[in-house]
Amino acid sequence: MLGCGNLDKNILPLSFYRRRADVVAKDLLGKELVFTTKEGSTSGIIVETEAYLGPGDAASHSARGKTGRNATMFGPAGRAYVYLIYGIHYCFNITTDKDTVPSAVLIRALEPRQGIELMQRRRGKENVRELCSGPGKLAQAMGFDKSVDGSSVLTDKLCVRECREVAESEIVTTTRIGITKAAHLPLRFYIANSRYISAP
DNA sequence: GATTGGATCGCCT
DNA sequence: GGCGATCCAATCG
Structure with a gap:
């Protein structure tokens, strides 16, 4: 797919994340995680959240209070x-909203961009579509x-950068995968024509 | 202190 | 489509 052109160095600022998790989740589509x-170095374009x-x-x-595991959500x-x-498997999220609101966005799939050979080695898989098409992967x-x-x-080592513009019409909203509680809420987002999502 | 279920994946049939 | 892998913490008792 297309690269990120002259937007390469624009790291998303803290203000980007200090909004409701559903707003941030949608807005992260098309951004590059590094x-x-x-x-x-490895990176990929976020295609599912x-x-x-x-x-x-x-x-x-965070629904049942702060514990050792979820403490970061409360920060x-x-x-x-x-x-x-x-x-x-590990799952990677980014915390969102005001400090008083323990919430986060789960990154569910990436379109691999940088360091594809390293990803292939870590995954033990050659097929680029099998590298990042799921949160554990x-x-x-x-x-x-x-x-x-x-x-x-917000650091050079770990950050999200501006990359590709995603039109509202390209975004599909569905219910979240693999949960039993609050399963009806429309809080999963993905890029409609992406070949790198975990599931339709 | 024991049991159970989970924001998953890959291999099996 | 089913199931095993295997850790953490919530929910019992």
Whole structure:
């Protein structure tokens, strides 16, 4: 797909994240997520997200109060919230809204852009469509684990950059995947014509 | 202190 | 379509 042209260096500011999680989730589509480790840099264009709101949202980890695992959600916006799911996979989120609102956006799929060879090595898969088409997959491909939890996403090492414009008409809204509580809420967003989403 | 279920994935049939 | 892998924390007792 197309690159990011002259928008490459525009890191999204804190004000971008200090809004409701559903607004941020939609607005993150088409942006580029970048992470650098000693192994190298990887990045991908965000093509699928889900919003997890504050205490009113029963599906959100924050719904039943602060714990050791979800503490990052109760802190400021613009931080990585990474947790282990099903004992095996990590999920990468970015915290949102005012400091008093414990909410986050789950990044569910990326279109791989930089460091594709490194992603292939980490995933043990060649097919580029299998590298980041799901929250557990992209965490493995990007190198996200618990040590990343709490990190700012406003640094050169870990950030989200302006990249591709996404028209309102390209965005599909559905219910969130894999949850049982508050399952009817329209809080999943993806780019309609993307070949890199986890599921239709 | 034990049990259970979860914002998943990959391999099996 | 079903299921096993395997950790964390909520929910019991």
